[in-house]
Amino acid sequence: MVNWFxxxxxRRRVEVPRLRPRGDAEAATKVDLADLTPDALTLLxxxxxxxxxxxxxxxxxxxxxxxxxxxxxxxxxxxxxxxxQNGLRLEIERHGAEPGAAxxxxxxxxxxxxxxTQGADWFEMLVSxxxxxxxxxxxxxxxATGLPTEAATRLKAVYATDAAAELLxxxxxxxxxxxxxxxxxxxxxxxxxxxxxxLIARASLASSxxxxxxxxxxxxxxxxxxxxHTRRMDALGLTA
Amino acid sequence: MVNWFxxxxxRRRVEVPRLRPRGDAEAATKVDLADLTPDALTLLxxxxxxxxxxxxxxxxxxxxxxxxxxxxxxxxxxxxxxxxQNGLRLEIERHGAEPGAAxxxxxxxxxxxxxxTQGADWFEMLVSxxxxxxxxxxxxxxxATGLPTEAATRLKAVYATDAAAELLxxxxxxxxxxxxxxxxxxxxxxxxxxxxxxLIARASLASSxxxxxxxxxxxxxxxxxxxxHTRRMDALGLTA
Numbered sequence: 001m002v003n004w005f006x007x008x009x010x011r012r013r014v015e016v017p018r019l020r021p022r023g024d025a026e027a028a029t030k031v032d033l034a035d036l037t038p039d040a041l042t043l044l045x046x047x048x049x050x051x052x053x054x055x056x057x058x059x060x061x062x063x064x065x066x067x068x069x070x071x072x073x074x075x076x077x078x079x080x081x082x083x084x085q086n087g088l089r090l091e092i093e094r095h096g097a098e099p100g101a102a103x104x105x106x107x108x109x110x111x112x113x114x115x116x117t118q119g120a121d122w123f124e125m126l127v128s129x130x131x132x133x134x135x136x137x138x139x140x141x142x143x144a145t146g147l148p149t150e151a152a153t154r155l156k157a158v159y160a161t162d163a164a165a166e167l168l169x170x171x172x173x174x175x176x177x178x179x180x181x182x183x184x185x186x187x188x189x190x191x192x193x194x195x196x197x198x199l200i201a202r203a204s205l206a207s208s209x210x211x212x213x214x215x216x217x218x219x220x221x222x223x224x225x226x227x228x229h230t231r232r233m234d235a236l237g238l239t240a
Numbered sequence: 241m242v243n244w245f246x247x248x249x250x251r252r253r254v255e256v257p258r259l260r261p262r263g264d265a266e267a268a269t270k271v272d273l274a275d276l277t278p279d280a281l282t283l284l285x286x287x288x289x290x291x292x293x294x295x296x297x298x299x300x301x302x303x304x305x306x307x308x309x310x311x312x313x314x315x316x317x318x319x320x321x322x323x324x325q326n327g328l329r330l331e332i333e334r335h336g337a338e339p340g341a342a343x344x345x346x347x348x349x350x351x352x353x354x355x356x357t358q359g360a361d362w363f364e365m366l367v368s369x370x371x372x373x374x375x376x377x378x379x380x381x382x383x384a385t386g387l388p389t390e391a392a393t394r395l396k397a398v399y400a401t402d403a404a405a406e407l408l409x410x411x412x413x414x415x416x417x418x419x420x421x422x423x424x425x426x427x428x429x430x431x432x433x434x435x436x437x438x439l440i441a442r443a444s445l446a447s448s449x450x451x452x453x454x455x456x457x458x459x460x461x462x463x464x465x466x467x468x469h470t471r472r473m474d475a476l477g478l479t480a
Contacts, residue, residue: 048312049308052302052308055318059296059299059302059318060303062299063300067347068341068343068347069339072339075295079322085315099309
């Protein structure tokens, strides 16, 4: 079973049934997740709508930014997100579908997630943008490796361009440096975010009739995504 | 004097002092406005912040869009605006300045304009995006012709990419086709918008000590911009 609350775990080893020996963790993870990759248009529609949501959150932050300098910086992050979204919508068109129609089925679910994770002020908003985009981009990039080779290669390029995340991280670090008391509130907010985000990611996976085998495949992937999340929070100076 | 309320004019000819014969209107206009082009960083800072505002309005419309298809379409328009904004910020950097610092002086003025022109609902919001961006992009593109040749050439390219405006116009036409009663309200809204927008444009011009001569130079430019605005409204099926 996936450990949904990693911050409650203090290096306690969770024992789960595993299909492959631990020695081959990297390869095993990739194959495992590929098995759980949904059909291409389901994956692409959801990933494109998620990216649109990430963009919306960033553009809300652009509008709320207290200075032209912050607006300028966040605008660059928003542009990177829109470029990624454009890559996804082009891939939907390559698969013979219309981007709006492919995204529509995921609108209600992702909009609800968005409302729950937007944050109450400027600082939470920035952390939301950084943490949810970081986790979900990692997740969908990984999931896309399970698509047929050509599509997988194109999507790898779409998700590879990530120069903008560091801009956002710098903005958050600056805010915390100015107001150190923000740390504990933002750390708490990060935990709330990762819980909701894992649920959205989990809902994006295909499932087989063998639930035990599915969970065994999912677990190491989420362990990796959580480790990346922890590194992301560490880089902000926040406890994950 | 500029006629700030063109919709009250029914083909009445406004007589103003003119520096050049009417026969050479096109050339005269360009030279006239070049004389009123402020220094490069003032122009670029304001144009870049205005473009950021246009982007913010578009991204608010993305977030408010009722369907994934609308979101997708407006996302493409927003991407075009951000690309233009990026062109302007790069030009600011070429002039040795930092984009945030160059934009900051115009924040209060443009934010106030933005609050006054955002619109009360989805339809007014769409018309605002289209009408204000159309007018202001025309205006700044024209103003930029007064910069030194190399910068003027680069900015011509920045403002040339305009594939997205037609997407937005199509969205508005669809909305009006579905709800014909919207027409009169949106026509009224367009008039309000063009009034506020001309004031912002007017404030962007340099002035000389000779006010009469300045007005004589400004008038034909605004006459052209208003004509373009009228064509834009016509294309939506709205009375200008």
